[in-house]
Amino acid sequence: MSKKYHVTTSVNGDEYDFLCEPQQSLLDVLRDNLMLTGTKEGCATGDCGACSVMMDGRLVCSCLVLGVEAGGKKIETIEGMAKGDTLHPLQQKFLELNGLQCGICTPGILVAARALLEKNPDPSETEVRYWLAGNLCRCTGYDKVIRAVMAAATEMRGA
């Protein structure tokens, strides 16, 4: 057993305190310590993007961040995406256009897609596909995912 480290961090605007072992990933901390289970574990080696979160405004795989590294950081997860009962336009479009099937990859894709649209509100389909290359989906074949992101982008530009 390694020593436990005391970490203070902000997740979706709320302050959290937790104790973690040095090898524990931020993903494990989110799910097991903070009970924020919206962020999913796929591969745990940074290949699938299911655990995507924002850390200080940067899209990262939470499986490739250690819990101890989150100290003093601003973390944003899928739990912060809807505002109360109002879904984010991306979430709404994923529902309307069937951008998901089993749903395991969906939180990561939504977080990643939002990061893209904040940086580039009018991406081409190719840009969306390349940006989401680090988010694997084994159900949809991606087409509906891409369509949902494009539709959300259009709506968000109009709003």
Added chain:
Amino acid sequence: MSELRYEAPDSVASAIKLLAAAGGPTRILAGGTDVIVQMEMDMIDPELLLDIKHIPGLREIKAENGGFRIGATVSGMEMMEHAALCATWPGLIDGVKLIGSIQVKGRATMAGNLCNASPGADSVPPLVTAGAIAHVVGPNGARDVPVEQIPVGPGKTSLTKGEIIESFFLPARARNSGDAYLRFTPRTEMDIAVVGVAVNLTLDTAGVCTAARVAIGAVAPTVLLVKECADALIGTKVDEAAIDKMAAAAAAACRPIDDKRGTKEFRIKMARVLAKRVAQKALERARHVA
């Protein structure tokens, strides 16, 4: 499994002290995109993880003597967002862009890509052709090392106990210079190079090549800087004959392995093909047509 300790020192001096004092294996934690995976897969069992991201100054890209100083903890995305760096060293950015996903590049560093010492590391061939110098600090002082001398074999570097790469220096760029990097992979994204080639060249006002550096990746235990390739270009107008000769020299320098990603024969053949394409791209950039 040994007991793992995490330290995040706020100075280079204390980082070196902690590394030098550690009894067991240590790992530097910057982007973590290799180290955390290797721990997760039980490939490494360090006693100390030394997070260098709290050391001031290591996360900066600065102008220095007409060139750039890039700190060891600068991420791939930070490099890709730096307009002046992208404009000056597009070939280096070609390589950085190919490292994993957006998520991975949000954390991964060039120093980590170099020190992980994979022969297929995408940022390393263009870093080598740029003539980048690693500023290495350690218990016995600092030294400046050409980046091609850092990896010595798969997973092995020439850094000694307690040493850390603090930054890279990219030299001032001569007028009419261009660099480029391409790799071959079965998929366009999220894959590991089967072969990678980087070319950096400079032309004079008459279009004659006055300086060139060519490096090949994933075809030997380390990235190779191939002098014969440079010799084939220097003094020529980088015409088809010169490029063919350079590409033949690249193929001749390959010492690849057979593995699941490609056979020896395939890698050698692809090195020649890629060398031609990359030289053409570097040439277009040097002529400002790309």
